[in-house]
Amino acid sequence: xxxxxxxxxxxxxxxxLLFLFLFAPIAFVVLFSFNKTAGLTFPFHGFSLRWYxxxxxxxxxxxxxxxxxxVALITVVVVVVVGTLAGIGLTRHAFRGSGAAxxxxxxxxxxxxxxxxxxxxxxxxxxxxxxxxxxxTAGHLVYVLPYxxxxxxxxxxxxxxxxxxxxxxxxxxxxxxxxxxxxxxxAPSLIxxxxxxxxxSWDEVFITFFTIGAQNTLPLVIxxxxxxxxxxxxxxxxxxxxxxxxxxxxxxxxxxxxxxQ
Amino acid sequence: xxxxxxxxxxxxxxxxxxxxxxxxxxxLVAPALLVVCGxxxxxxxxxxxxxxxxxxxxxxxxxxxxLSNYLDAxxxxxxxxxxxxxxxxGALAALICVVAGYPAAYFITFRLHHRWRNLALFLVVxxxxxxxxxxxxxWYTILGGNGIVNTALIHLGVxxxxxxxxxxxxxxxxxxxxxxxxxxxxxxxxxxxxxxxxxxxxxxxxxxxxxxxxxSRIVLPLTxxxxxxxxxxxFILTSGDYITPSLLGGTSSTSLANIxxxxxxxxxxxxxxxxxxxxxxxIFFTVYLSLSRLERWKGI
Amino acid sequence: MIEAPSYLxxxxxxxxxxxxxxxxxxxLDIADGEFVSLLGPSGCGKTTLLRMIGGFEFPxxxxxxxxGKDIPLMPAHKRPVNMVFQRVTLFPHLNVFENxxxxxxxxxxxxxxxxxxxxxxxxxxxxxGFAERAVATLSGGQAQRVALARAIVNRPKVLLFDxxxxxLDLQIRRELQVELKDIHRxxxxxFVYVTHDQEEAMTMSDxxxxxxxxxxxQVGDPIEVYRAxxxxxxxxxxxxxxxxxGTVAAVQNGSxxxxxxxxxxxxxxxxxxxxxGDPVAxxxxxxxxxxxxxxxxxxxxxxxxxxxxxxxxxxxxxSYRVQLGDRQLTVSRPPQAEILHEGAPVTVxxxxxxxxxxxxxxxxxxx
Numbered sequence: 001x002x003x004x005x006x007x008x009x010x011x012x013x014x015x016x017l018l019f020l021f022l023f024a025p026i027a028f029v030v031l032f033s034f035n036k037t038a039g040l041t042f043p044f045h046g047f048s049l050r051w052y053x054x055x056x057x058x059x060x061x062x063x064x065x066x067x068x069x070x071v072a073l074i075t076v077v078v079v080v081v082v083g084t085l086a087g088i089g090l091t092r093h094a095f096r097g098s099g100a101a102x103x104x105x106x107x108x109x110x111x112x113x114x115x116x117x118x119x120x121x122x123x124x125x126x127x128x129x130x131x132x133x134x135x136x137t138a139g140h141l142v143y144v145l146p147y148x149x150x151x152x153x154x155x156x157x158x159x160x161x162x163x164x165x166x167x168x169x170x171x172x173x174x175x176x177x178x179x180x181x182x183x184x185x186x187a188p189s190l191i192x193x194x195x196x197x198x199x200x201s202w203d204e205v206f207i208t209f210f211t212i213g214a215q216n217t218l219p220l221v222i223x224x225x226x227x228x229x230x231x232x233x234x235x236x237x238x239x240x241x242x243x244x245x246x247x248x249x250x251x252x253x254x255x256x257x258x259x260x261q
Numbered sequence: 262x263x264x265x266x267x268x269x270x271x272x273x274x275x276x277x278x279x280x281x282x283x284x285x286x287x288x289l290v291a292p293a294l295l296v297v298c299g300x301x302x303x304x305x306x307x308x309x310x311x312x313x314x315x316x317x318x319x320x321x322x323x324x325x326x327x328l329s330n331y332l333d334a335x336x337x338x339x340x341x342x343x344x345x346x347x348x349x350x351g352a353l354a355a356l357i358c359v360v361a362g363y364p365a366a367y368f369i370t371f372r373l374h375h376r377w378r379n380l381a382l383f384l385v386v387x388x389x390x391x392x393x394x395x396x397x398x399x400w401y402t403i404l405g406g407n408g409i410v411n412t413a414l415i416h417l418g419v420x421x422x423x424x425x426x427x428x429x430x431x432x433x434x435x436x437x438x439x440x441x442x443x444x445x446x447x448x449x450x451x452x453x454x455x456x457x458x459x460x461x462x463x464x465x466x467x468x469x470x471x472x473x474x475x476x477s478r479i480v481l482p483l484t485x486x487x488x489x490x491x492x493x494x495x496f497i498l499t500s501g502d503y504i505t506p507s508l509l510g511g512t513s514s515t516s517l518a519n520i521x522x523x524x525x526x527x528x529x530x531x532x533x534x535x536x537x538x539x540x541x542x543x544i545f546f547t548v549y550l551s552l553s554r555l556e557r558w559k560g561i
Numbered sequence: 562m563i564e565a566p567s568y569l570x571x572x573x574x575x576x577x578x579x580x581x582x583x584x585x586x587x588x589l590d591i592a593d594g595e596f597v598s599l600l601g602p603s604g605c606g607k608t609t610l611l612r613m614i615g616g617f618e619f620p621x622x623x624x625x626x627x628x629g630k631d632i633p634l635m636p637a638h639k640r641p642v643n644m645v646f647q648r649v650t651l652f653p654h655l656n657v658f659e660n661x662x663x664x665x666x667x668x669x670x671x672x673x674x675x676x677x678x679x680x681x682x683x684x685x686x687x688x689x690g691f692a693e694r695a696v697a698t699l700s701g702g703q704a705q706r707v708a709l710a711r712a713i714v715n716r717p718k719v720l721l722f723d724x725x726x727x728x729l730d731l732q733i734r735r736e737l738q739v740e741l742k743d744i745h746r747x748x749x750x751x752f753v754y755v756t757h758d759q760e761e762a763m764t765m766s767d768x769x770x771x772x773x774x775x776x777x778x779q780v781g782d783p784i785e786v787y788r789a790x791x792x793x794x795x796x797x798x799x800x801x802x803x804x805x806x807g808t809v810a811a812v813q814n815g816s817x818x819x820x821x822x823x824x825x826x827x828x829x830x831x832x833x834x835x836x837x838g839d840p841v842a843x844x845x846x847x848x849x850x851x852x853x854x855x856x857x858x859x860x861x862x863x864x865x866x867x868x869x870x871x872x873x874x875x876x877x878x879x880s881y882r883v884q885l886g887d888r889q890l891t892v893s894r895p896p897q898a899e900i901l902h903e904g905a906p907v908t909v910x911x912x913x914x915x916x917x918x919x920x921x922x923x924x925x926x927x928x
Contacts, residue, residue: 011368015381018365022388022444025399028409032402082292089289093282101290104297110494112501114518115308115538116301122311122531123304142300145293165617166650170664170715171638180663184654203392205504210525222394226401226508235402238395245390253383274633275619 026242033235051236060221061237068217071133072201075140076194079148084190087152088178091159102153109146113206116142121210131213139207144197151193155186192255199248203241312535319529330536340520340537347517348544350431351500354438355492358446361439362491366450367480371459382451385444393441397508400437404428429511437509438499446491453487454480489552497545517541568593569614569719569751574623576609583609585775587623596745596752598762600798601772607755608723610772614753615644615721627718638667643712644721648728649704651696657683657707658692664715682710685744702733709741713748722754726761738764759799763787771795791832793842793922801847803890806921809839817918819843822886826863828918835920842919847893849915852881852901853908862910865890869905883909 034047055061090102108116120139124131159182167177205219212220222238225231312330315323334340369381403409404427411423427433457480465475481488499505503518510516517537524534567590576584584606591597599607612618614625616637625632632640643664651660661679670678683689686706691699699707705725712720726734742765745752756762762769763783771778771786771794779791790796797804807821812835816827819841828843835841858864867885874880878893879900890909901907 009368009372011364011372015365015368018361018443018447019381019384022385022440025396025403025440026388026391028402029395029399078296082296085289086293089286092289093286095283095286101294105293108297108301110497112498112518114501114503114521115305115542118521118525118531118534118538119304119308120300121525122535123307125531126307126311138300141296145296149293160648160650162646162648162650163652166644166646167652167663168637169615169617169644170711171667172663173638176667181652185652199390203394205394206502209504209522219392219394222398223504223508226394226398234398238392238398241392241395245392246387249387249390270634275621278619 029235030239030242032232033239035232035235051233052240054233055236055240058233060216061218061233064216064218064221067133067215068202068219071137071140071217072198074137075144075201076198078141079144079197080190080194083145083148083193084152087149087156090149091153091156105149106146108142109150113139113143113204117207117210120207124211131211133213133215133217135211135213136208136217139211140201140204143204143207144200147200148193148197151189151196152186155189159186188255192252195248195252195255199245202244308535309539311532312539314532316530316532321529322532330533331540333533334537334540340517343515343520344517346431348496348500350435350438350516351496354435354442354499355495357435357439358442358495359450359488359492362443362446362450363488366447366454367476369447370451370454370457371462382448385447388444389448394504396441397437397505400433400440400509401428404433404436429509431510433509434506434516437505438495438502441505442495442499445494449487449491449494450484453484457483485555489555493549493552496548500545501541567591568595568628569753570624570626571610571614572624572626574610574613574620574625576606576613576618577621578609582775584613584620587775587777589770589777589780591751591753594749594751596742596754596765596767598754598756598766598769599772600756600759600762600769602757602798604774605772606775607772609775611644611721611723611753611755614719615642616640617644641716641718642721643715643717643719644723645705645708645712645725647724649701649708651699651704651707651711653696656692656696657688657694657699660696660707661711661714663711678714679710682714685713685747686710687740700733701729702737705729705737709744713744717750719751719753720748722752724756727756727758734761741765763799771798788917789832790844790917790919793844793919796842796844796917796919801891801893803845803847803850805843805845805888807841807843809835809837809841812837816913817841819918822888824865826916827913828916829914831918831920833920835918840921842921844917844919845890845911846915846917847880847891848878849911850890850892851910852883852892852894853910854901854905856906856908858908858910861912863913863916864908864910866906866908869901869903869907872900872903881907883907885909 033051034049035051086101086105090098090105116139120135121131123129124135129135163181163185164177167181168174172180203219204217205223208217208220209223216224218237218241222234225234311322313326313328315325315327315329317323369378373381401408405411406423406425406428408428410427411420414420415423461479462475465479470478500516501518503516503522506516506519507522510519518541521534521538521541524530524537569591571587571589571591574584574587575582587606587610589597599610601607609618613620614632616632616635619633627641632642651657652663655663658679661682662675665675665678679692680689683691686709688703688706688710691703691707696704696707708725726737729737738761741752745765754762754765766783768780768782769786770780771791773794779786779795781789786795787799790799793804796802805821807819809817810820810825811818812830815830817830817835818825819828821843826843856866865885867883867890869881870884870889871882872879873882874896875893877896879896879898881892881894881901883890883892892909
């Protein structure tokens, strides 16, 4: 197979078009967030930051961002702790139930949020629990856990256990070994996983729709705004979210690159 | 201590160490399992129970065993029509994602140099990280009355008035589904293809196989697992999606997921909603099992 | 018989994995300051035994005693035993100094003491000034030296080695073998060394323990194992042997006549009593044979005529394959000797004292 191709291959063109298809919608949203007029889209009359100002001065958006932040932070903390422990338990010694446990922990990733949402809602109604940010967090926990467990187990499977044996040989107990040898070495993966979890929770809407109480999270505010009215500030908040995602993904990438050394 | 006693002690240390290890492992995995059980399994069980109970007006329940929820769900012709459309649309979206994903995955895996490949995959991951709602909402700017497509068509003189059927239709939902799930498909297919050593393909070329033959005889069977995985994942998540139809589908395109969601929120009939979702889950499970069989297919 | 308790004693140790014995009824006494090698093919149990001494595994039966105390009963962090592993197990997130200091820091040693001892350890492994280096910048040989320093710095009573040089290049391996022996002399601690490379074991050890299928075939110093192998397997595993199958023709005082094909050769009496007609193996080491173009040989030597079939230069010796009738012999000669060519008629001679007579192997031999 030669690498000198006189023209660009059809496959290359196709792939570029595919990428355009993936990114075009987002590009337009960003474009229109700077639109001077009040239409959602065309005509485009000039650049303006008015929609960004609208977002920052709106109490609805501000409160929902705070609410989303609270839910995401608690979700991250719980999932990192619980997920790391589970990942270690699953990879350390094979035990009879490990395949089943692993399956149980991973399968919610392929379950549509609808089912988790209605199951939780029904459960809360039955047990007379008031819907609040806590009920939202419960849904996020179960949705996000499989992704983190996957990250942790995949890192631990590449981990050289001889390093732990060497530490034990030098006199370190199990907890000291974990703290001084294992943890520092898997930390980049854990942080990358935490960022992924944060991003998933931040964006979650399928389950949250059912478990939300009096306070709204940001995705729900966006959802109801889009459904009900023609409010171009949605373009602005969307662009801000996009910017945030980019920051996240670049941080994750830095950590993954560190990993590969 | 006699030698025998010490030897016995050492033997029991072995047993004790093994037992302790098992307890430690159980302890490590327990909290995560607790979360899944508490936040998913128990509510799921409750949901199944609810599906066999009767509803009494908005939000109420009568503790009386009945199959009426299931019978209504299965017999109602509206539900059946909607179900066909939902699953059909989901299957179509999944098929398009897999078929459209293959050429791109092939190009990325076998035709790009190492660095470009990482960049391409990174771009795909970026598109995954962007907010789902934003990606949905973006189609308003493209397909809407004032959107890109219509504005372009009017400027070009193809039509005089904006085409209003583009948005709020089944096709808008389909395009949005493909836009959201194509990245997953590309990633899964790429990952499956990366397990094929390039020498295999060159070997086939040497032996005289045309590109099409190489694809159908080698690439396809070896990536079947990835393709089936991508299809199943996309099918299940799109068929269970109620937000995209709600935002982009308009009144003509309700999905089964919308019906469930409405039963719960608008109508307060949790029991009926529960029954319908149990039926949906059964269908998903069946599809998943049959598709797993397909993974062992050896190619055309 | 009451004897002084040995420094490190393995007593009837047995270890089972899924019902299969990796180590079976293993007994060995090791003296303080000895360099003992466990030598054998893969799967013979040598690594399992080493790990039991190190406390990584517990014997299912038997005991392991260090200065009279049972090792398995000691809590892990109190065992005065340290191991150098086969792969590089330096902690990649710590530099050389921190790696070596790891064990000392756990014992809350003072900073000054740590600095002093790490410096001494680095000097001992011939890596002075490497303290601030990152692990990723070390070569394979340097990394294993740091691993050794990391083990030594804790002043363990017994140092264990699990084939630490097997992943290194030949030249580096040879260098390190010599250095390890020097370090052993300086430290005067007990070394237990696992290897499958007989040359390595012969170079460094005070005593060699040849193992197979979880049991000891022979224990002795290198010369003893070389000159008087206890079984055919040991003889084949150590050195470059030629093995001829034959039968006992006659038994006299001090020597045995062995008939091989149509010839009869005298050989020294082996440790096992033999009778006429018993099948035996005649072991002739390539290094003990001489090659000559003269067709007559001194009367006290054994001789056999043949032609050169193959000549190979094996780096440090010239290796000749000689065809004698329907048998073959491999003979080693120093490179300085005259090179003989294929087809040349030669006489192979050896002194009867240099030949070894052994009963043929059953599949399992116990001492």
